[in-house]
Amino acid sequence: MQQNVVELENLNFSYSEDRLLLKNINLNIAKGKITAIMGGSGSGKTTILRLISGQIKPNQGKVKVFENDLSKISIKQIHDIRKRLGLLFQFGALFTDINVTQNVAFPLLEHTNLSKKLINKIVAMKLEAVGLTGTQNLMPNQLSGGMARRVALARAIALDPELMLYDEPFTGLDPISLNTTAMLIKKLSTSLNQTAILVTHDIAVTMGIADYMYFMANGEIIAEGTPQQIKETSNPAVRQFINGEITGPFQYKYATKNSYQQYLEQ
């Protein structure tokens, strides 16, 4: 039987009263697999990652990570779960007052008692994995956007977490870095049996590495399946997204809110 690392059950979430951001989300992430969550901007993909990492709580429904319901456990238990997961932030979120080495070494220094020599070796290995050997002493403000994201990736995988959450890992990367990163995600998944959740817009690369895909629109899951099933789907919204068509069921416009109606009536 398939073992799920993450389970979202009947989940609703909103930041404000007048707009439900996530509606009745049911989603399972299988152990050791790469699951992609795709959809247009503002469809709630990043919010799902924030819910899984315990940064925010759902209004309704359950978020289960490693079989723990996050709304029913203590902060300390959430911290224990977080030690088993890594999150690559959309904009890297590197610590700007310390250099690349110190950034990558940060989780190792905080959570292990390894010697400085060993930590330096691990940092060098992680930087090599993301193709940034030789950047050890650079400060984050000396890195390009793409390089900063790769350093952030090296930091996220420093502890070889069981579950990796990638928020737009391919944005701002050149084609070579993009393929390197995609291959690294695949390699981590196959060699370490690491579970990965990939939030991305890059259809071609994602189809190549993902084991399962969810498609989201307006806060709902509109389709799911293996990359092959997604390719062959007849769902018009998914087809529109894959083909990048301007017209179709996918709305380019931001969903109208009650406050917007009130603004028009003023």
Next chain:
Amino acid sequence: MRHITNFIKTIGHPFSSLIIMLGECTRLFWYLLTGCLYSLKRPQLIIKEVYFSGVLSLLIIAVSGWFVGMVLGLQGYNTLQRFGSVSVLGSLVALSLLRELGPVLCAILFASRAGSGMTAEIGLMKATEQLDAMSVMAVDPIKRVVIPKFISGIIAVPLLTALFDTCGILGGHFVGVNMLKLDQGTFWSQMQGSVDLHNDVINGLIKALFFGFIVSLISVYQGLQAKPTAEGVSAATTRTVVHSALAVLALDFILTAFMF
């Protein structure tokens, strides 16, 4: 009816905001207290922050203290001359600095130089998701980032106050003795005779300790409350300086009433 409701809301909003702020500050203070042990186990974090907030403030504090002492020397000399008691200039300069001007001005300067920096750093870390990143790595950002800054302020302000007082007395000495040719022996002996170690020096440093506490608490609170935008961080740093100055002056009145 809507106008009446809006009117009541407008009047009530500042009061409710103040109560909310005090409540949040108290909660943060409690969290800072309970998390202090973690930071004390890692003194290198506190030493780093003391360097940024204290050591890098040495110059502004020393120079300000020197000028304040010189102004006190000049003003004191002119006033005391009218009463024929210029000999007590040393006492006037020392007591003014040790009891009031040293702790108060030093705390306000600290809020402007280091407190605003603490707020901006925490606010920017929040805006650039650095605090979130830390939290997701199972590292409590309050314990790792905020508490060392808070403790560093409590350590730095009394030490900076001592420096401010010393430079101020030397400034007063420079004006009184070197410029206005007051007798050096009279200047120091009068000061020695009138300044009490416990009542004046220690009480002044206790005041500084309280000021360091309140300025640091306001600085980190404003940093954590800052909206994650450039404008939000800018507004938070301004609030840090304004709130700190007001809090220091109000607290000074209360402490003076109890101490002297």
